[in-house]
Amino acid sequence: MRKLTAFDRPEQVAARIVTAHAIHTADAADSTATAMLFDRGRILAVGSAEQCRDEAARAGLTVEHVDLGSAVVVPGFIDAHAHPLMYGQMMTWVDCGPGKASSIPEIVALLSAAAAGLPEGRPVRGYGYEHRNLAEQRHPTRHELDQVAMNREVYLMNASGHGGVVNSYTFEVNGVNRDTPNPAGGEFFRDADGELTGELSDAACNILTGVHGVKIGHHGPNFHLADEPAEHLRQLDLATQRFLAGGVTTIGDAQVTRREFDMYLRLAEAGRLTLRVSMYLLSSLLDEALEMGMVGQFGNAHLSFAGIKFYADGTLGGWTAYFPDGYVGDPCRTGQLYHEPAEYAELIRKAHAAGLQTATHAQSPTAIEMVVSAIEAALAENPDDDARHRIEHCGLPTPEQIGRMAASGIRPVNQPQHYFNWGEGVEEAIGTPGERFNPLGEFEEAGVAMTLSSDAPVAEPIPLEAIQTAVTRVTRRGHKLGPDSLRISALSALRAHTVEAAVSLGRESDLGSLESGKYADFAVLAGDPLTCDPENISGIRVLETWVGGERRHRSA
Numbered sequence: 001m002r003k004l005t006a007f008d009r010p011e012q013v014a015a016r017i018v019t020a021h022a023i024h025t026a027d028a029a030d031s032t033a034t035a036m037l038f039d040r041g042r043i044l045a046v047g048s049a050e051q052c053r054d055e056a057a058r059a060g061l062t063v064e065h066v067d068l069g070s071a072v073v074v075p076g077f078i079d080a081h082a083h084p085l086m087y088g089q090m091m092t093w094v095d096c097g098p099g100k101a102s103s104i105p106e107i108v109a110l111l112s113a114a115a116a117g118l119p120e121g122r123p124v125r126g127y128g129y130e131h132r133n134l135a136e137q138r139h140p141t142r143h144e145l146d147q148v149a150m151n152r153e154v155y156l157m158n159a160s161g162h163g164g165v166v167n168s169y170t171f172e173v174n175g176v177n178r179d180t181p182n183p184a185g186g187e188f189f190r191d192a193d194g195e196l197t198g199e200l201s202d203a204a205c206n207i208l209t210g211v212h213g214v215k216i217g218h219h220g221p222n223f224h225l226a227d228e229p230a231e232h233l234r235q236l237d238l239a240t241q242r243f244l245a246g247g248v249t250t251i252g253d254a255q256v257t258r259r260e261f262d263m264y265l266r267l268a269e270a271g272r273l274t275l276r277v278s279m280y281l282l283s284s285l286l287d288e289a290l291e292m293g294m295v296g297q298f299g300n301a302h303l304s305f306a307g308i309k310f311y312a313d314g315t316l317g318g319w320t321a322y323f324p325d326g327y328v329g330d331p332c333r334t335g336q337l338y339h340e341p342a343e344y345a346e347l348i349r350k351a352h353a354a355g356l357q358t359a360t361h362a363q364s365p366t367a368i369e370m371v372v373s374a375i376e377a378a379l380a381e382n383p384d385d386d387a388r389h390r391i392e393h394c395g396l397p398t399p400e401q402i403g404r405m406a407a408s409g410i411r412p413v414n415q416p417q418h419y420f421n422w423g424e425g426v427e428e429a430i431g432t433p434g435e436r437f438n439p440l441g442e443f444e445e446a447g448v449a450m451t452l453s454s455d456a457p458v459a460e461p462i463p464l465e466a467i468q469t470a471v472t473r474v475t476r477r478g479h480k481l482g483p484d485s486l487r488i489s490a491l492s493a494l495r496a497h498t499v500e501a502a503v504s505l506g507r508e509s510d511l512g513s514l515e516s517g518k519y520a521d522f523a524v525l526a527g528d529p530l531t532c533d534p535e536n537i538s539g540i541r542v543l544e545t546w547v548g549g550e551r552r553h554r555s556a
Contacts, residue, residue, distance in 0.1 A: 015039035015061040016549065017052045020068040022528060026075050026499045026513040030491060036073070037063070038520035041548035046514055071543055072528045074494060075514050076249025076521035077463035078501035081359075081392055081413045081453035084243070084251055084277070085260050086161065086223050088235030090127045090457040091242075096156060097128030103135040104144055107156065111148040123153040125225070127457070130159045130317065132425050140165045142198025155208060159422075160317035161458050162221045163201030166208075171196060174207040185218030185311070185338035187320075201320045202311075202336065214257045218338050219284040220311045220361075224259045232263045233272070239456075240275055244553035246461045247523030247542040250276040252453070252505050254359060254392060255309050257282055268303050274552050276521075278306040278505045280359050283347060295354045297506050301519070301548070306505055307357030309392075310347065311338040313367035316395055316426050316437070317418065317458070321363035328431040337367060345374040352378035352387065357506065359390040359413070368397045372404050379408055390504060393418070393455075395426070395437050399446075402439070406446045411504050413451045414438050416469035416493075417459035423475045435482035440470055440496075444488050451504040452497040467493040467529055468537035490530050490537065520549035 016038060023033040025046055037045040037052035045055040056063045094114045101107045107129060115124045131139045145154045145167035154167040163186075171177065178194050186203030188196055200207070205222040206215055214224035227235070243251060253260060256279040267273040278299075281289055286308055298305055314320025314335050319327055322335040339347070351358050352375070362368045368391060375389045387409060391397075394412035397405070405412065419426075419438045427434035436442075443450050452470060454461045470493040474480050488496075502512025510519050524544035529537045545553040 015044075015056060015063045016066050017049065017056065017063050018066045018068060018073065019049050020073045020524070021070045023073040023514060024075075024494065024530060025515060026495055027515050030495075033514075036514060036520070036522075038549045041519055041550075043514060043516050043518050043520050045516060068524055072525045073514070073522050074247075074525060074529070075498040075512055076523055076545065076547065077247045077497050078250040078252075078505065078512060079243065079248045079453050079456070079461055079463070080252040080451050080501040080504050081254045081415065082243075082251050082456040082461060083161070083223070083255055084239045084253060084456070085232060085236055085263055087242070087457040087461075088237070088239035089225070089227065089232075090157075091238050092231075092235060093157075094124070094126035095128055096126040097159065098130065098133045101129065102133070104140045107140060108144055108147050111145070111154060111156070115149050115152070115154075121152055123155065124148055125155050125157070127157040127164075128159050129156060129164075130422060130425070132422070132428065139197070139199050142166060142168045142171070142196065145198060157223070158318045159458065160315040161223055162315040162318045162320055163199065163205055165198045166200060167198065170207070171198075176207060183218060185336060187336065201318060202314050203338065214259050216257065216282055216284040219282055220255060220309070220338070221314075224257050226259065229263070229266065232259070233266060233270075236263055236267060237272065241553070243275060243456075243461045244545045245542060245555070246463055247525070247545050248275070248461050248463065249521040249523070249545060249547045250278070250502070250505070250507065250511055252278045252280065252306065252501075254280050254455075255282050256280060257285070264303055273302045274547060276302050276511070276547070278304050278507065280307050280309040281305070283308055283310045286347065286351060289356075290350070290354055295356060297357075301510070307359055308351050310344070310358055310360040312344065312360050312362035312371050313337050313364055316363050316429060317422055319429055321395070322367050323364050323430060324366060327429050329429045335364070337370070341370050341373070344370055345377055348374040349378045349381065352384070352389070353382050357388050357390070359392055361392040363393050363395040365396055365398050365401070368394060368401055372401055372408070372410065375408055375410055376404065385409065388504065388506065390451075396430075396433060397439070399442065402442055402446045402448060406448045411449055411451060412443060413453055413504060414440060415453055415455045415459060416440070416466045417454060417462070419473065419481075420465065420469040420476055421459060423481050424477060424479055427481060436486065437481070439482075439486050440488045441484075441486040444492060445485070449500050449503065450488070450492070450496045451501045452493060453501065462538065463497045464525075464529060464540050464542070465538040467497060468534060470496070471534040471537065474535070490534065494529060520546060522546050
């Protein structure tokens, strides 16, 4: 029988006083201290070294002093929207991103080299390509992936995670042909003659998990490809180290199926769950969750259930977000909705009535309208001033929608690194409106509480890169899109990646700021993101990451 009791107890560590050049607490007053006392994983005092020593003496504690010198301490970053197992799995696939391949022949060469080293029959999997970054300015085709293999599955995942390209063999073994209808919420793309191109998106990815794998219907992109449990645990360990290296101490897993749930339980049982994880079950499991009475948050300090994840539309990066009038870059392409508005509204009504927090992926104005309207209707039927319903990504809300979000307490969970990595692509896809992608400044002006996150593996879990992008709105290519009114301050961005993220997870009583009574989760930085030049924020090194008063990462 699996037991989680080890993580129900406070962490047993020596009492410590940590001193540093500055400790930014992210408390209500945004105060800065120089010392912090913690014992058994919880903070007892924050202030000066003398104040912390006095408090330790009053409590009868013998303390260890950890002097961090000129370093700066901030609350542990909270990545409220990420996919840790998917991220770890991608780390074991073939990297076909722009740093590795700039053309389709180069991608084919990378995949072919990997195939040569794999046992017979094992699928070849690659990730990270973005068609606008390729010399050909298009997606690869199944015929090009047939050059990699014709007797095993080949899957090349798009950087967005919402689909990609497969070879002909993958279609054949799954019974997909030119006459196969598109599933609700997904598409098998076809050429002008009606032949399959090899590209597939969103719900069409269900074919990739095989006969006995996780099936999620039209409730989201299916990236839940199975490996052996031991391999999945290794992948989660790899991902955990990357998150810790970025200063992340808590993650919101934004798409949990039985695959992820099982692996988290195994990690917890083995004492290897060193990060804190809040789980959002995918909406395909909503009825099962309600039947089991999962109508509120529960769990322990390291593993907890937070709410339900929904999808409204697809991704801007993969051009599957829903624009009914078509994309400027391809007028014949509209993207799709995962649910009809009435069906989606009923799902939200059901979840809200049960007291569950919802988190819905929505990018286009049409999709965001569907979400906001459904939440407004649910709140009208069952008022709740603290429902904290979330919109994930929330890339292109209209100003009018932002005002309604403020009125309903809807919390956008944004990823500035999407803008950093391919902000120009959004403008190419939909034209001038793309300049407003991730309008953080407009949220702040309207009084909408923001949360920043990575969406790893879509972007690397590097919170300081997200914070810099939120402050500068400068992309990886050096372009700045949109007016300065879309930017926010470094302090606002830091709060959005710490205490506001904790609020979005419902964990603000324990996490998100460095205050007495909360967990001693913090990151130690080589510089100060609040005082350095904004363009240098992402270059600040994360020296150490502490979780529950224990050092879990130290940079080399």
